[in-house]
Amino acid sequence: MKKAVVLLSGGLDSTTCMAVAHHEGYRLFPISFDYGQRHSRELECAQKVAEYYKADYHRVFRIDYVGGNALVDRKVDVPDFAGGDDIPVTYVPARNILFLSYAAGYAESIGAGTVFIGVSAVDYSGYPDCRPEFIEAFEKVLKVGTKMGVEGSPVKIKTPLINLSKAQSIRLATELGAPLHLTTSCYRGGEKACGVCDSCTLRLRGFREAGMEDPIEYEMK
C-alpha cells in the first residue's frame, strides 16, 4: 500500500486533503506542527482527524519558530477580515517552505513517495506560498536536492485543492465524507471560532457559497 505524508493542520483544507488521500487509497501519515501558533486548538483538531482516519501514526514536529507576525507573535493583533490582494500580517515567513521541507524529509525517511498539502491559489488569502509556481519550484528542489530525486523518483507534492474555491473544497470534502465537524480554522484560537478573522470569514463565505451549514460553533457569524 503506497504511503502519503499529509500536512494536517486540523483546518478545513488539510482535512479535505486527508479525505482525498484516503479516497485515493494511500496509507496516511499525517504530520502537524507546533510552532507556537495562537490557534493551538488546531493541533487537537488535527489529532481527532488523524484518529478519524485511523492513521498509524500522527507525527507532530515542534518548531522553534521566528516571530514578527500575527500568528505566532502575541504582540501583533490578528485583524478582522479586510480583503484585498496584499500579503496580510498573518503571513509567517517561509512557513510552507518549512512545512514542506519537514514533510519531504519525513517522506524520504519512511519511503513515502507523495506529500499532500491543502493549498489553494483561489481563495488563498494573499500568501505567496500557496501558488502553483511555488509548488513547482519546490518540487524542483526535491528533484535536484534529495537522494530520491537524484535517483529518479523525487517525492511528489499533490495539491488537490489548488484550483478549487473554498466552496468547491467544501463540496468535495462533503462528497468524500470528511469530518468537517472536527475541524477549526479560526486564527484567534478561542473556545468558539471568532467568525470575523480572515480565515473564519473565508470559511463562512465558502459554506454560504456551497449552500451548506458549517457544523462548527462560532462567536458570531
Next chain:
Amino acid sequence: MKKAVVLLSGGLDSTTCMAVAHHEGYRLFPISFDYGQRHSRELECAQKVAEYYKADYHRVFRIDYVGGNALVDRKVDVPDFAGGDDIPVTYVPARNILFLSYAAGYAESIGAGTVFIGVSAVDYSGYPDCRPEFIEAFEKVLKVGTKMGVEGSPVKIKTPLINLSKAQSIRLATELGAPLHLTTSCYRGGEKACGVCDSCTLRLRGFREAGMEDPIEYEMK
C-alpha cells in the same frame, strides 16, 4: 550595515563562510541547529566561532528530526571513509532544504537580505543538496514563495565555497584569519576528532593539499 544570516555548524566550511561574510562587511547573524546529531560538539564550536566574530546573537534552532541515517540515528554506524560517488549513509533526508528554510524564514523576519551557506560541489562527499543546481532551485522557491521574493527582493543565498576544493577553502580561511582552531568536523563527535570518518578524511586531506597543519587534535591521522 547590511545583515547576513550565516549557517554555522562549527565546522571548517561554515566558519570560513563566517570569515567571508565578515570580510564583506555584513553584520553577522549566525544560526545553528540542534537536530540530535551525534556530533553535538559542533554546537559548542559554533558558539565559540560566533563569539570570536562578536555576533550580536547566535540563534540555535532545535529540530525534531527524523531518523534513519548515521548522523542522527545511533543504531546506524558512522563508516570509515570509503570514497566513491554514492550518496553515503550519513545523508540526512532534506537536511540543507530544512536548514535553508529556517535560514530564509529567519532572514525575512529580521530583514536580512543574504544567507551564507558553506556548501562545496567539489569535495562534497556525495550529498545532492550541496550542488549549484540545488541552490539555484532553492533561490527560485524564495523568489516565488516569500513576501520579500514577490516584492522583488528575495533573500539571496551566497555560497562562497561552492567551487572551491577543501584545500582552497582552507587557504581562503587562513588568508581571512578564520579561527580554524575552534572548529570541528568529525562525524563521530568524540573528545578528539577520529581522523578516519568521511569528514575527518576530507578535512585532513585538505590540510595536506594546502600544505598546512590542522590546528585541532586527532585520535589518529
